Amino acid sequence: MACSPLGSLGPHCNPPFQMGRPSPGCSCLGGALGLMGMQKSKAKPNGKKPAAEERKAYLEPEHTKARITDFQFKELVVLPHEIDLNEWLASNTTTFFHHINLQYSTISEFCTGETCQTMAVCNTQYYWYDERGKKVKCTAPQYVDFVMSSVQKLVTDEDVFPTKYGREFPSSFESLVRKICRHLFHVLAHIYWAHFKETLALELHGHLNTLYVHFILFAREFNLLDPKETAIMDDLTEVLCSGAGGVHSGGSGDGAGSGGPGAQNHVKER
Numbered sequence: 153m154a155c156s157p158l159g160s161l162g163p164h165c166n167p168p169f170q171m172g173r174p175s176p177g178c179s180c181l182g183g184a185l186g187l188m189g190m191q192k193s194k195a196k197p198n199g200k201k202p203a204a205e206e207r208k209a210y211l212e213p214e215h216t217k218a219r220i221t222d223f224q225f226k227e228l229v230v231l232p233h234e235i236d237l238n239e240w241l242a243s244n245t246t247t248f249f250h251h252i253n254l255q256y257s258t259i260s261e262f263c264t265g266e267t268c269q270t271m272a273v274c275n276t277q278y279y280w281y282d283e284r285g286k287k288v289k290c291t292a293p294q295y296v297d298f299v300m301s302s303v304q305k306l307v308t309d310e311d312v313f314p315t316k317y318g319r320e321f322p323s324s325f326e327s328l329v330r331k332i333c334r335h336l337f338h339v340l341a342h343i344y345w346a347h348f349k350e351t352l353a354l355e356l357h358g359h360l361n362t363l364y365v366h367f368i369l370f371a372r373e374f375n376l377l378d379p380k381e382t383a384i385m386d387d388l389t390e391v392l393c394s395g396a397g398g399v400h401s402g403g404s405g406d407g408a409g410s411g412g413p414g415a416q417n418h419v420k421e422r
């Protein structure tokens with residue numbers, strides 16, 4: 153199971169999201185982690201963070217430098233000539249969805265209603281909102297299930313992500329892509345915040361870092377994530393993305409000056 157740089161994988165290479173089922177590969181995880189002396193269910197409930205564990209292991213230099221490729225994602229995310237923006241957004245979003253789903257599946261057996269009673273990242277708890285906009289309090293695995301099944305539904309909906317020649321993208325397409333990216337970001341952030349230890353034990357932190365950098369740079373290129381939303385992980389983003397050609401302003405805004413040449417404009421023009 154590999155989370156290769158997304159450029160090299162098409163949607164067909166990825167297993168479909170399997171809700172509520174153990175991921176392929178899970179069978180070996182218990183053993184691997186058992187050897188590392190990790191326990192599945194005795195961990196602290198997330199959301200209430202013990203001060204002693206506040207150190208963010210994912211920020212340690214020996215971990216942040218782990219990658220599976222030194223590819224310049226900054227170049228990879230730029231819209232290629234002759235490719236329609238929406239097609240580019242659709243294909244990348246779909247692929248990120250598959251990769252983030254896959255990355256989460258590697259630690260999903262450790263993300264339970266007991267270990268992760270809320271969808272927590274740092275001091276923030278995320279709530280799911282159902283179709284009627286009603287706030288749903290849920291555990292992290294439930295939240296991830298909601299995310300993955302709703303995204304799966306969208307990316308396979310021919311009216312939203314059309315694949316047939318001549319079919320148009322809906323006018324709401326970009327805002328749907330933004331929503332998808334926001335939710336996928338929550339999942340990535342949760343993996344770092346609550347499951348970095350397991351990811352490390354599985355030696356998949358290089359994959360996670362690589363995926364994170366690619367995803368963040370892509371989202372930044374097309375203004376798909378609100379900086380306020382991602383601020384929670386700015387410390388990590390700063391470290392991981394500074395060497396990837398994407399110096400992050402951290403702040404305010406609209407990405408002025410931080411995107412590729414003309415990249416932001418593609419979105420704004422629409």
Ligand SMILES: [Zn+2]
Pocket residue numbers: 262263264267268292293342346347
């Ligand atoms: Zn979790």
